[in-house]
Amino acid sequence: MLLTVTLLFTSVYGQPPEFHTEKNDCFLERNEKVYVHLDKYTFISGQSLFYKAYVVNASSLKKSKQSSIIYFEITGDNKKPVYSWRSNLKNGLCYGSVIIPDTISGGIYTLRAYTNWMRNTSPSYYFNTGIVITKINESDLSKLTGLPANHNKMEESELIQAKAAMAVYILDVETSEPGDININIRTNQEMISSNPLFYLILQSRGKIIKKLPVTISSGNAKVIISKNIIPAGILNIILFNAYNNPVAEKLIYVPPENYPSLQINTLKQDYGKSDKVTVEIELNNTEITDTAWLSISVSEKTPFDTVLNSPGIASSLLFYSEIEPGKYAWDLLSNDKSRPCHYIIEDRGFILAGRVLYKQNSNPIINNLVVLSYADSIANLKYCYTDSSGSFYFLLDQFYDNRDLILQLINGNRGNNNVVWEIDNKYSQDFSMKYSTLNLSPEMKEYLEYGRKISLVNNIYNPGMKKDSIPAVRAGISGHRNFCGKPDYKIFPSDFVELNDFREISENILPGVKFRNRGDIYFVQIYDYKNSIIMPPQATVLLNGVPCTNLAYISSLGSKDIKRIDVYQSLIMYGELSFYGILSIYTYDGKIPESYLDNFAHIYKNEVRLPYPYEGNNIKNKPDFRHTLYWNPGLKISGHNKATIEFTTSELQAEYEIMVQGITSGGFPIEATSEIAVK
Amino acid sequence: MKNLIISIIIVLLTNAGLLSQEYYCNCVEDISMTENFQKRLSGRYFVSRTMNYGSQFYYKWANGDVIMNDGQIIRNKYIRYNRYYDELIWLRKSDYKTALMEKETIDEFIIYAEDNTPYAHFIKTRIKKWYQFDSTDVFLQVLTEGYISLYAFRTVTVIRNKIEIYDKDIYYLLMNNEYYRIDASRLGLMRALPQNKTELKQIIRKNKLKVKSEPHLIKAIELLNKEYYSTFL
Numbered sequence: 001m002l003l004t005v006t007l008l009f010t011s012v013y014g015q016p017p018e019f020h021t022e023k024n025d026c027f028l029e030r031n032e033k034v035y036v037h038l039d040k041y042t043f044i045s046g047q048s049l050f051y052k053a054y055v056v057n058a059s060s061l062k063k064s065k066q067s068s069i070i071y072f073e074i075t076g077d078n079k080k081p082v083y084s085w086r087s088n089l090k091n092g093l094c095y096g097s098v099i100i101p102d103t104i105s106g107g108i109y110t111l112r113a114y115t116n117w118m119r120n121t122s123p124s125y126y127f128n129t130g131i132v133i134t135k136i137n138e139s140d141l142s143k144l145t146g147l148p149a150n151h152n153k154m155e156e157s158e159l160i161q162a163k164a165a166m167a168v169y170i171l172d173v174e175t176s177e178p179g180d181i182n183i184n185i186r187t188n189q190e191m192i193s194s195n196p197l198f199y200l201i202l203q204s205r206g207k208i209i210k211k212l213p214v215t216i217s218s219g220n221a222k223v224i225i226s227k228n229i230i231p232a233g234i235l236n237i238i239l240f241n242a243y244n245n246p247v248a249e250k251l252i253y254v255p256p257e258n259y260p261s262l263q264i265n266t267l268k269q270d271y272g273k274s275d276k277v278t279v280e281i282e283l284n285n286t287e288i289t290d291t292a293w294l295s296i297s298v299s300e301k302t303p304f305d306t307v308l309n310s311p312g313i314a315s316s317l318l319f320y321s322e323i324e325p326g327k328y329a330w331d332l333l334s335n336d337k338s339r340p341c342h343y344i345i346e347d348r349g350f351i352l353a354g355r356v357l358y359k360q361n362s363n364p365i366i367n368n369l370v371v372l373s374y375a376d377s378i379a380n381l382k383y384c385y386t387d388s389s390g391s392f393y394f395l396l397d398q399f400y401d402n403r404d405l406i407l408q409l410i411n412g413n414r415g416n417n418n419v420v421w422e423i424d425n426k427y428s429q430d431f432s433m434k435y436s437t438l439n440l441s442p443e444m445k446e447y448l449e450y451g452r453k454i455s456l457v458n459n460i461y462n463p464g465m466k467k468d469s470i471p472a473v474r475a476g477i478s479g480h481r482n483f484c485g486k487p488d489y490k491i492f493p494s495d496f497v498e499l500n501d502f503r504e505i506s507e508n509i510l511p512g513v514k515f516r517n518r519g520d521i522y523f524v525q526i527y528d529y530k531n532s533i534i535m536p537p538q539a540t541v542l543l544n545g546v547p548c549t550n551l552a553y554i555s556s557l558g559s560k561d562i563k564r565i566d567v568y569q570s571l572i573m574y575g576e577l578s579f580y581g582i583l584s585i586y587t588y589d590g591k592i593p594e595s596y597l598d599n600f601a602h603i604y605k606n607e608v609r610l611p612y613p614y615e616g617n618n619i620k621n622k623p624d625f626r627h628t629l630y631w632n633p634g635l636k637i638s639g640h641n642k643a644t645i646e647f648t649t650s651e652l653q654a655e656y657e658i659m660v661q662g663i664t665s666g667g668f669p670i671e672a673t674s675e676i677a678v679k
Numbered sequence: 680m681k682n683l684i685i686s687i688i689i690v691l692l693t694n695a696g697l698l699s700q701e702y703y704c705n706c707v708e709d710i711s712m713t714e715n716f717q718k719r720l721s722g723r724y725f726v727s728r729t730m731n732y733g734s735q736f737y738y739k740w741a742n743g744d745v746i747m748n749d750g751q752i753i754r755n756k757y758i759r760y761n762r763y764y765d766e767l768i769w770l771r772k773s774d775y776k777t778a779l780m781e782k783e784t785i786d787e788f789i790i791y792a793e794d795n796t797p798y799a800h801f802i803k804t805r806i807k808k809w810y811q812f813d814s815t816d817v818f819l820q821v822l823t824e825g826y827i828s829l830y831a832f833r834t835v836t837v838i839r840n841k842i843e844i845y846d847k848d849i850y851y852l853l854m855n856n857e858y859y860r861i862d863a864s865r866l867g868l869m870r871a872l873p874q875n876k877t878e879l880k881q882i883i884r885k886n887k888l889k890v891k892s893e894p895h896l897i898k899a900i901e902l903l904n905k906e907y908y909s910t911f912l
Binding site: 348383384393395480481483484485486531570571572573574575576578 | 749
């Protein structure tokens with residue numbers, strides 16, 4: 001007998017299961033999703049990879065205002081990144097380029113993008129796409145390893161079947177009716193009358209959108225849900241029994257309706273070599289107040305495109321980023337599986353995290369002062385103390401980008417012989433990913449061979465690797481100053497007669513500073529004129545802004561080496577630290593001796609990729625063999641406006657795909673493709 | 680005795696050598712990550728002179744927020760405003776050392792009362808004092824802000840031979856981005872705002888205000904802003 005029970009939302013038969021809805025829950029706070037638009041997916045080493053990243057709020061799909069840093073890595077089938085970099089996000093968007101290093105051997109690699117916050121969840125939820133890389137001198141390839149297994153190939157029908165076959169409880173979902181979704185619950189358990197209360201949880205985009213008590217009578221129940229409350233994308237439907245144990249789960253894909261759309265118009269399909277192409281991009285079905293942030297690529301179609309099957313922004317954000325193959329959503333929902341957020345959201349800057357351990361026994365070094373500095377013409381220290389696991393954390397703003405940061409353990413004078421520095425490299429560490437091998441078809445082999453030849457020609461006309469997009473130090477960012485304020489006085493040794501070593505300098509031109517040694521032991525003492533006291537002989541010495549304990553080296557510096565000396569003649573309080581006078585020495589070379597750094601510091605190269613201009617067709621008097629005819633990561637269309645772009649075709653006869661991807665201010669991922677041919 | 684002194688000096692010097700370059704920290708264990716990421720206050724060790732009469736300070740030691748000139752806010756620090764030096768003093772709770780903070784780095788600070796309500800809000804601004812040739816940065820307490828804003832410069836009069844200090848408050852009006860020093864009196868207010876003479880007279884008469892008292896002066900400016908300049912904001 002089939003008895004259908006339709007429950008009203010207001011019915012209360014008991015306490016529904018408790019789920020994490022707090023902000024700090026990592027699963028529900030799987031609050032960001034990433035999509036990366038690449039200019040192309042097949043590369044020869046030495047070529048540029050242009051990217052535009054969209055980081056959106058997982059629930060609203062609007063541009064994320066949370067994370068300010070995004071991480072990228074190219075991972076091979078050995079599951080270790082072969083190349084990684086990071087970029088700064090501005091309102092959820094960033095663009096840039098990297099040059100594929102020639103150290104990467106040929107294969108299919110996974111390009112992955114994520115934020116630090118997303119690291120609390122499985123790497124399956126990150127942005128993942130396959131890219132093909134071959135070396136310029138690699139010929140006669142018959143197969144490529146590293147093809148990501150199936151993730152991007154999952155079809156909608158597979159998804160529905162994937163998690164439906166639970167033992168005794170079956171969820172049948174009907175979505176064909178307009179306006180409603182019908183959920184039929186069936187069970188073969190006859191004797192459930194003693195505890196008939198169940199709960200149905202509907203979850204979408206990382207948030208519970210409905211909790212419903214369900215009474216199963218005679219093995220059946222029916223629930224009707226209005227489609228209005230369900231956003232487009234994956235809907236998790238989970239049935240819990242009265243003991244809060246999940247008994248059935250089903251995922252369905254709710255396709256988007258009334259979505260804004262993009263239209264690409266070209267004057268014709270076929271063009272000649274070095275022909276001018278005009279493309280019109282039109283935004284339809286939007287409000288007048290809507291804005292769309294778009295990126296456009298016009299790239300050569302390759303035989304690998306169908307194999308890599310890289311998803312567009314809509315299917316990526318609505319479909320693939322919501323599923324983790326082989327895992328149930330309830331695993332992450334249930335109470336006892338909750339976990340604290342280990343990785344902090346980087347909303348105010350980059351978090352440099354790491355651990356310090358004793359080399360001998362790998363025990364953590366606890367409650368030790370870690371100082372971060374860099375060689376510069378100002379002293380700008382940061383410090384923190386290691387916690388019970390030996391971990392330390394520094395929050396770094398963009399001022400620290402692309403600097404060599406110097407980390408030092410201060411208390412105890414622990415040299416690097418006794419200490420191991422473990423820096424969190426922010427790798428995704430996805431060990432679950434499975435890879436397969438791709439046997440190359442004759443078309444694929446031919447394409448790679450042809451690509452290599454073109455690269456060789458390009459290299460002849462553009463000898464040497466292209467300039468990397470990492471500048472030495474970002475100029476023009478100000479706001480940082482000496483952590484200890486203005487010095488009591490500054491001395492420029494060049495204003496005086498030449499002095500051979502620092503002792504002579506201190507005796508002759510540094511009033512109130514005593515620099516002495518007893519054998520190999522040096523000390524600096526500073527007289528506090530204001531309070532008329534001699535402070536303890538423990539004045540701090542900074543060399544080019546970096547704390548330096550190697551006073552023997554300082555003693556060897558004379559007028560020829562030192563540009564400026566700042567003297568602080570009182571007790572300087574900085575946070576919880578006290579400095580009994582500071583002697584800040586700046587040398588002409590601005591460097592810290594390498595031997596000192598090797599022994600007493602850890603260098604962290606704080607590299608960040610900055611936006612890099614696309615050369616386009618500004619190629620004069622050279623053969624033009626561009627695979628990417630056009631790349632524009634920063635197109636913005638407001639309201640019902642159109643955008644028109646123009647570019648010139650190269651001398652490569654091929655079919656090209658015009659791909660426009662983007663996100664609207666209303667939180668709609670939009671995409672459109674079109675094709676042209678160069679004959 | 681001589682040998683004893685020499686021995687002590689040797690011991691001290693040896694220790695000094697061994698301990699050279701150490702940092703001294705009175706650390707709070709398990710500093711929260713948020714606190715770890717907060718910008719650190721810095722200043723020079725400072726001991727205020729004691730006076731026979733009066734206090735150099737405005738209010739008592741209290742929790743406060745310091746807004747730095749780079750926009751960062753350092754919260755929940757023990758601070759006190761020194762009226763004699765026109766400087767902000769910070770008390771480090773871990774060792775009860777006090778430091779004079781560098782004025783250049785501070786934009787504003789807010790002192791909280793015991794019930795955690797804001798007690799006083801000071802801003803740093805540049806004004807020209809009558810006895811100086813050039814303008815200088817001073818901390819002014821915000822009394823009311825609007826089309827016409829009222830600030831107080833909390834300073835002191837020092838009688839040096841008696842080592843005595845007496846309170847002295849100087850009031851400034853800010854209008855059209857210019858500061859005007861005013862006397863806290865009916866006449867002083869009229870002179871500072873001649874264009875609003877009639878309105879001020881009405882406000883003072885209607886509300887029975889005695890602008891010599893600070894609360895009444897604040898109320899007079901507030902009412903003037905509300906009744907005559909509300910459309911300008």
